[in-house]
Amino acid sequence: MKLVADIGATNARFALAENTDLQARVTLATRDFGDGTELVRAGFDALGAPLIDGAGLSAAGPVRGDIVAMTNANLQLDARALARRLECPTLLLNDFEAVAWGLPMVRELRPIGSTSSAAHAESDGGDVRLALGPGSGFGVAACLPTQAGWQAMRSEAGHAALAPSSPLEREILNVLAQQHGEACWETVLCGPGLVRLHGALAQVWGGARALDDPAQIVAAGVSAEDALCHQTMDVFCGLLGGAASALALTFYAQGGVFLAGGILPRFADFLALSGFRRRFEENATYHDWLTCVPTHLVVDDALALRGAAAAIAHKLSFP
Numbered sequence: 001m002k003l004v005a006d007i008g009a010t011n012a013r014f015a016l017a018e019n020t021d022l023q024a025r026v027t028l029a030t031r032d033f034g035d036g037t038e039l040v041r042a043g044f045d046a047l048g049a050p051l052i053d054g055a056g057l058s059a060a061g062p063v064r065g066d067i068v069a070m071t072n073a074n075l076q077l078d079a080r081a082l083a084r085r086l087e088c089p090t091l092l093l094n095d096f097e098a099v100a101w102g103l104p105m106v107r108e109l110r111p112i113g114s115t116s117s118a119a120h121a122e123s124d125g126g127d128v129r130l131a132l133g134p135g136s137g138f139g140v141a142a143c144l145p146t147q148a149g150w151q152a153m154r155s156e157a158g159h160a161a162l163a164p165s166s167p168l169e170r171e172i173l174n175v176l177a178q179q180h181g182e183a184c185w186e187t188v189l190c191g192p193g194l195v196r197l198h199g200a201l202a203q204v205w206g207g208a209r210a211l212d213d214p215a216q217i218v219a220a221g222v223s224a225e226d227a228l229c230h231q232t233m234d235v236f237c238g239l240l241g242g243a244a245s246a247l248a249l250t251f252y253a254q255g256g257v258f259l260a261g262g263i264l265p266r267f268a269d270f271l272a273l274s275g276f277r278r279r280f281e282e283n284a285t286y287h288d289w290l291t292c293v294p295t296h297l298v299v300d301d302a303l304a305l306r307g308a309a310a311a312i313a314h315k316l317s318f319p
Helices: 036-046 079-086 095-105 167-180 191-204 214-222 227-251 264-273 276-281 287-291 303-317
Strands: 002-007 011-018 021-029 054-059 067-069 076-078 090-094 109-111 129-134 138-146 149-154 257-259 295-298
Touching: 002 036, 002 095, 002 303, 011 036, 011 303, 021 036, 021 303, 036 054, 036 076, 036 079, 054 079, 054 095, 054 303, 067 090, 076 079, 079 090, 090 095, 090 149, 090 303, 095 129, 095 138, 095 149, 095 303, 129 191, 129 227, 138 227, 149 303, 167 191, 167 227, 191 214, 191 227, 214 227, 214 264, 227 257, 227 264, 227 276, 227 287, 264 295, 276 287, 276 295
Parallel strands: 002 054, 054 090, 129 257, 257 295
Antiparallel strands: 002 011, 011 021, 067 076, 109 295, 129 138, 138 149
C-alpha cells in the first residue's frame, strides 16, 4: 500500500493506492497548514495511518533536490523529513509531473476541437504525450515512451516568455510588462493570471472597472453578461492555444496534448467553442502536423493521484 497526494495551493488530496488503484481518498484545505510535513501527516492520519511501504507526493512547485517549495502557497515539502515521519521511502513530484505519469491510464477525456482524419496515421500509440494547464500556476510536463515503459519528464516551461500574436495581445503584454516586469505564460494562464489579464484588458480599453475574483470573471464571461469578462475569457483561451501549440512543437507531442488543472473544467463548453483549437493549429510551417495532434480536456480528477502511485512504484522498481 502506498500513500499518494496531489497538493495544490487550495486543496490537498490524499489517497491510499494499491498499485495504481485508489482505495480511499480524503481532501484537506492547504491553507489550514503552515508546515508541509504536518499537512502530509494530517492527510495520512485522516486515511487511518495504515502500514505503507512508500509515498508519492505531488505538489504545485518545482522539485529541487529533496525539496518542493510551492509556488503559490507558503508551504515547503522535504522528502527526507517526510520519509522519517512516514517511515517509508518518499518521492516528491511536481504536480504536472504526476499528471504526466498518469496519462497512460487516464480514464475521462473530452476532445477539444476536431482533428484531421489522419490524426493517428503516423502514431503507433507510443508517441510523446504532453500535459499542461492552468491552476494556481501554469504546469507543463511530458510523458515519454522508453524501453522501461512510460516515464514522465517535468518542466518549468510555464515560466517561458509569453508570446503574443495579435495587436491586442501585444498591447496586453505591454501593460503586463509595466506592472510585473517580463511576462511569462504563467503571468496570465492561471487563476491569479486571469485576474491580471482582466485588469490589463481594462487598462487597454481605458480604465474600465476590473474584477479581482477569477470565479466572477469566469461566470460573467461564460454567460456573456459582461463584455470585458467575455473578452478576457476569449483572450485567455487563445493564449492557452498558443502556449499548447508552442509546447507541442517543443516536445514533438504527436501522442496528443492533455489539458489538466483545476480551472478549465469549470468552463469546458466555453473552451470547446473558443478559438483555442484555431490558435493551436495556427503555424505557417507546421500547420498540417498540428491539425493531426489531438487536444483533450482531462476530466479525471484522480489522475495526479494515480500518476503519483505509478511514479513511486517505478522508483521502487528502478532505484
